[in-house]
Amino acid sequence: MRPPVTVSRYSFVLAFLAATGAAHAQGLPPGVRLGMTADALQSALPVERVVRPQRLAGGLVGSWRTAPIAMAGLPFEPTFFFAGGELKRVAYLTVTDDPAQVPQLAAAFAELVQWGRAQFGHELGSSDPGSAYAAWSQGDADIYAQHTVDGRRATVRLVYKASQRKDGSAL
Numbered sequence: 001m002r003p004p005v006t007v008s009r010y011s012f013v014l015a016f017l018a019a020t021g022a023a024h025a026q027g028l029p030p031g032v033r034l035g036m037t038a039d040a041l042q043s044a045l046p047v048e049r050v051v052r053p054q055r056l057a058g059g060l061v062g063s064w065r066t067a068p069i070a071m072a073g074l075p076f077e078p079t080f081f082f083a084g085g086e087l088k089r090v091a092y093l094t095v096t097d098d099p100a101q102v103p104q105l106a107a108a109f110a111e112l113v114q115w116g117r118a119q120f121g122h123e124l125g126s127s128d129p130g131s132a133y134a135a136w137s138q139g140d141a142d143i144y145a146q147h148t149v150d151g152r153r154a155t156v157r158l159v160y161k162a163s164q165r166k167d168g169s170a171l
Contacts, residue, residue: 027119028090029066029078034141034162036087038064041080050079058164059083062091072108072115076158089161097153105154109147112158116145137163 028034031044041047047064054062060081068075074094081089096105113134116123120136120143127133135144146157 028160029069032080032087032090034087034090034160037085038082038087041087047080054079054081056081056089058088060088062089071158072111072156074104074108074156076156081161086162089159092158093155095153095155099152102149102154105149105156106147109145109156112145112156116143139163 029045032041036044041064045066047066050063050065056062060083062079062081064080064082066078066080068077069092070076071092071094076092076094079091079093080087081091094105094108096102109132113123113125116134116136120138123134123136125132125134130150131146131148133144133146135142137143140163142161142163144157144159146155146159148155
């Protein structure tokens with residue numbers, strides 16, 4: 001399994017992105033759209049295969065990744081999930097095991113929620129001790145931001161995924 005992305009491990013990436021004027025990248029990367037093929041993704045971005053792909057329900061396999069992207073002041077590692085030959089999910093993740101950096105992740109989550117409100121309107125949200133969640137729907141995509149703190153480890157995740165709408169016959 002690939003080691004988790006850590007804030008301190010990718011500090012140099014943030015410095016590079018800031019120096020090159022990289023913009024916030026909360027949306028899907030340019031040229032990327034849900035439903036595209038792996039070949040189309042490879043044409044759109046410099047991606048590399050994930051050594052040990054993450055497998056999720058519904059046949060989703062996180063098989064491609066690209067360099068970390070600066071969002072909300074932190075490096076987020078994008079992973080591209082495919083099922084049935086199509087891109088179904090893009091997940092951005094940042095992780096820290098440093099308790100001193102937990103407030104940075106909380107601030108990043110708050111910034112992502114503000115961004116989501118500006119882009120998609122008011123969120124559906126929840127908050128429990130140790131976790132917070134905000135979700136939006138836009139067209140054929142569901143978008144959510146999630147923040148978790150478990151002891152010393154904290155994560156923030158931003159996910160774009162293909163909507164799974166059910167008609168009345170599926171109830």
